[in-house]
Amino acid sequence: MIKLFRALLIFMVVALSANHALAVNGTVTSGKIDPLPIAITPFIANAGSENDAAAISGVIANDLARSGYFSPLAPESFIEKITSFDQTPNFASWSQAKAQALVMGNVTGSGDKITVAFKLYDVNTQAFLGGSSFTAPSKLSRRLAHKVADLIYNKITGFAPYFDTRIVYVDETGPKNARIKKLAMMDQDGFNPRILSNGKEILLTPRFSPTTQEITYSAIGSDSSRVYIYNIDTGQKEIVGDFKNMSFAPRFSPDGQKVIMSLESDDGRNANIYELDLRSRQTRQITNEPSINTAPCYSPDGSRIAFESDRGGSQQIYVMGADGSNQQRVSFGNGAYSTPVWSPDGKYLAFTKQSDGGFGIGIMNVDGSGERILTEGFHNEGPTWSPNSRVVMFFRDTRGETGGAQLWSVDISGYNEQQVPTADFASDPAWSPLLK
Amino acid sequence: MFKRSIFLIAMLTSAALTPLRADDLSNRVDQLQDQIRQLTGQIELLNYQVKQLQIQRKQALASDVLPAPNVPNTQNADSMASPQTFKRFVKPTAPSQEANDASGQGVEEIGDGSALPPQPAGPQIQQVQQAQQLQINGGMNPASTQQMVLAPPPGTLGMLKAAKPGDGGFQGKVLVGPDGTAVADDAQQPGDQLAVAQPASAPVVDTPDDLFQRNYQALLQLRYPDAEAGFKDFIVKYPNHAMVGSAAYWLGEAYWAEQNFGAAAQAYQDSYHRDAKGRRAPDSLLKLGLSLSRLGQKDQACTIIGSVDTEYPNAVDVKKRAQAAFKREGCG
Numbered sequence: 001m002i003k004l005f006r007a008l009l010i011f012m013v014v015a016l017s018a019n020h021a022l023a024v025n026g027t028v029t030s031g032k033i034d035p036l037p038i039a040i041t042p043f044i045a046n047a048g049s050e051n052d053a054a055a056i057s058g059v060i061a062n063d064l065a066r067s068g069y070f071s072p073l074a075p076e077s078f079i080e081k082i083t084s085f086d087q088t089p090n091f092a093s094w095s096q097a098k099a100q101a102l103v104m105g106n107v108t109g110s111g112d113k114i115t116v117a118f119k120l121y122d123v124n125t126q127a128f129l130g131g132s133s134f135t136a137p138s139k140l141s142r143r144l145a146h147k148v149a150d151l152i153y154n155k156i157t158g159f160a161p162y163f164d165t166r167i168v169y170v171d172e173t174g175p176k177n178a179r180i181k182k183l184a185m186m187d188q189d190g191f192n193p194r195i196l197s198n199g200k201e202i203l204l205t206p207r208f209s210p211t212t213q214e215i216t217y218s219a220i221g222s223d224s225s226r227v228y229i230y231n232i233d234t235g236q237k238e239i240v241g242d243f244k245n246m247s248f249a250p251r252f253s254p255d256g257q258k259v260i261m262s263l264e265s266d267d268g269r270n271a272n273i274y275e276l277d278l279r280s281r282q283t284r285q286i287t288n289e290p291s292i293n294t295a296p297c298y299s300p301d302g303s304r305i306a307f308e309s310d311r312g313g314s315q316q317i318y319v320m321g322a323d324g325s326n327q328q329r330v331s332f333g334n335g336a337y338s339t340p341v342w343s344p345d346g347k348y349l350a351f352t353k354q355s356d357g358g359f360g361i362g363i364m365n366v367d368g369s370g371e372r373i374l375t376e377g378f379h380n381e382g383p384t385w386s387p388n389s390r391v392v393m394f395f396r397d398t399r400g401e402t403g404g405a406q407l408w409s410v411d412i413s414g415y416n417e418q419q420v421p422t423a424d425f426a427s428d429p430a431w432s433p434l435l436k
Numbered sequence: 437m438f439k440r441s442i443f444l445i446a447m448l449t450s451a452a453l454t455p456l457r458a459d460d461l462s463n464r465v466d467q468l469q470d471q472i473r474q475l476t477g478q479i480e481l482l483n484y485q486v487k488q489l490q491i492q493r494k495q496a497l498a499s500d501v502l503p504a505p506n507v508p509n510t511q512n513a514d515s516m517a518s519p520q521t522f523k524r525f526v527k528p529t530a531p532s533q534e535a536n537d538a539s540g541q542g543v544e545e546i547g548d549g550s551a552l553p554p555q556p557a558g559p560q561i562q563q564v565q566q567a568q569q570l571q572i573n574g575g576m577n578p579a580s581t582q583q584m585v586l587a588p589p590p591g592t593l594g595m596l597k598a599a600k601p602g603d604g605g606f607q608g609k610v611l612v613g614p615d616g617t618a619v620a621d622d623a624q625q626p627g628d629q630l631a632v633a634q635p636a637s638a639p640v641v642d643t644p645d646d647l648f649q650r651n652y653q654a655l656l657q658l659r660y661p662d663a664e665a666g667f668k669d670f671i672v673k674y675p676n677h678a679m680v681g682s683a684a685y686w687l688g689e690a691y692w693a694e695q696n697f698g699a700a701a702q703a704y705q706d707s708y709h710r711d712a713k714g715r716r717a718p719d720s721l722l723k724l725g726l727s728l729s730r731l732g733q734k735d736q737a738c739t740i741i742g743s744v745d746t747e748y749p750n751a752v753d754v755k756k757r758a759q760a761a762f763k764r765e766g767c768g
């Protein structure tokens with residue numbers, strides 16, 4: 001049954017991908033699937049792990065529900081009570097409770113460490129699908145729960161995992177005309193937010209390094225814009241490159257050895273793309289155009305760069321070799337295209353599209369074909385990819401005095417659009433790779 | 437575009453001849469850069485449109501490629517949904533050598549060294565086997581050398597997966613996309629269909645299919661006189677062949693490409709008369725109208741272009757083009 005579910009998933013994706021033509025006309029393409037009913041039984045607590053056990057079941061259920069592919073059943077509907085991790089489930093009763101998959105778990109504490117073990121069953125076939133256990137310091141219990149949810153998600157959907165990840169973003173407070181913008185980081189599900197800067201600079205476009213130990217961002221100070229690298233562990237920050245002109249829109253290379261960004265021309269009219277080697281501190285100019293060339297992003301293999309340019313009169317997306325060779329425009333739809341972001345699997349570019357007075361988020365093949373708009377509205381911007389290339393997160397601004405930016409995510413099928421909870425207004429999200 | 441270039445040159449010339457203040461110069465440079473951006477955008481768009489036309493042209497031509505010799509002639513290249521074609525995109529999955537392991541020991545060793553209890557043996561061996569893909573991670577200590585083992589990646593967008601035995605999946609089934617066409621591999625480009633065409637050197641005996649194919653290749657290679665002679669030959673030799681309507685249409689296309697609109701109009705008309713229900717009939721009617729328009733027969737042209745809509749209500753694509761042509765030719 002679960003395999004059939006997975007088969008249906010693949011079919012849905014295939015069917016949607018065949019539907020590209022619709023999106024070229026600006027139609028929002030969205031798919032709909034029935035989420036898999038899954039029973040996540042309360043994880044069995046042992047001495048010293050009572051609090052963690054309850055929290056862990058909740059985190060797993062929340063991750064799976066937010067993915068859009070699962071519907072965790074309410075514990076009240078459970079007929080059988082699982083009291084031992086060794087218990088053989090009464091599958092008939094779980095079937096009666098309408099569960100198609102069943103998760104049992106066990107949490108043991110030892111000193112300041114906890115171990116979480118789980119088993120996953122297919123209720124209809126009564127098959128054991130898998131299990132695993134993880135040990136970590138107890139303060140990382142939420143990460144353990146994400147790891148468990150990742151395995152369940154992977155096992156049933158076949159998609160690579162993405163729950164054990166973080167988001168770096170810009171935290172926004174204060175009145176609309178004088179926002180304080182701080183560097184912030186949180187878990188992928190909106191928990192554990194941390195503010196990392198003091199708000200004295202206007203912070204933009206934070207991006208993780210491939211190791212997730214560093215963040216590069218640009219900040220507008222009193223008289224200029226500079227690119228920084230911030231070390232998460234030490235809290236230290238340094239300016240990247242000693243440029244006399246404004247630098248902005250930085251991003252790490254896939255090997256983490258370089259930062260690519262754009263640099264304003266002397267007269268402030270144009271901007272071009274530069275690459276800085278972090279070891280040798282050598283800079284290299286990649287584009288040389290009398291126009292604004294910015295928002296560079298490497299392909300996952302580092303061989304190509306996507307960027308936006310207004311060299312053709314309006315902002316459009318271009319792709320070139322990493323050395324600046326063979327610059328080709330790839331966006332030709334009706335409107336202006338910006339903020340290209342290469343998907344981690346290398347197959348797509350996510351982008352912001354401005355047309356007909358609104359801003360949408362979309363994806364296209366890297367040659368510009370197969371454009372699909374995932375969401376549209378007053379103002380959506382700044383897409384970022386989940387490490388499994390299945391989910392796109394972005395920020396959405398709402399109108400009016402009380403309006404502000406908030407984070408949202410959507411499946412690449414256009415399905416399952418939902419807000420990512422943040423305490424304050426939030427913009428410019430960037431997804432981390434899967435944590436180690 | 438040409439006018440713009442003249443304008444640019446004029447501006448450059450005047451900038452060179454007239455003494456300018458720094459402000460003026462700066463403004464003019466700005467203006468010139470704007471102009472260059474506009475021109476760049478136009479060139480990019482034109483290049484894109486040319487590329488799209490080439491792709492469309494290739495697709496249109498490719499769709500008339502003959503079926504394999506052992507397939508009845510009534511089947512045309514639109515029949516992508518045939519199981520035979522489908523097989524090209526199916527990647528068979530080799531059965532795992534672990535498939536016979538019914539021990540149910542899906543979990544090996546727990547991170548802290550203790551073992552999970554044996555699992556109830558499930559009724560489906562394969563399911564139990566799959567459990568082994570979820571192995572134990574020795575915890576999240578970075579020093580740990582054990583890795584979380586994940587299931588193989590799923591089918592990527594546009595990729596069909598071969599069903600495993602008992603999967604209840606796709607085996608033997610053809611997936612049909614929302615637009616009614618078969619769903620194929622991402623990697624399959626429109627041009628790939630050309631690969632179905634038989635190599636020119638292969639046929640020794642000149643079957644009707646060979647002849648059609650050869651003429652069609654001539655058209656693809658822009659050898660219009662060869663294509664014209666060949667298609668005329670085909671129509672004379674095989675007046676009752678299922679592809680005769682198509683042959684007349686492609687004859688028309690060859691004339692059209694040479695801007696010989698009189699001959700093209702005749703060929704299109706011939707195509708329409710020979711097979712008014714054929715797959716090229718709506719196109720033939722539209723191109724007949726357009727040829728007449730080129731010949732200055734505006735009234736007739738408009739009548740014919742306008743009739744595509746009512747004659748072929750189901751030919752959505754051709755209808756759209758006919759409606760656009762109706763406006764463009766000033767019929768409405």
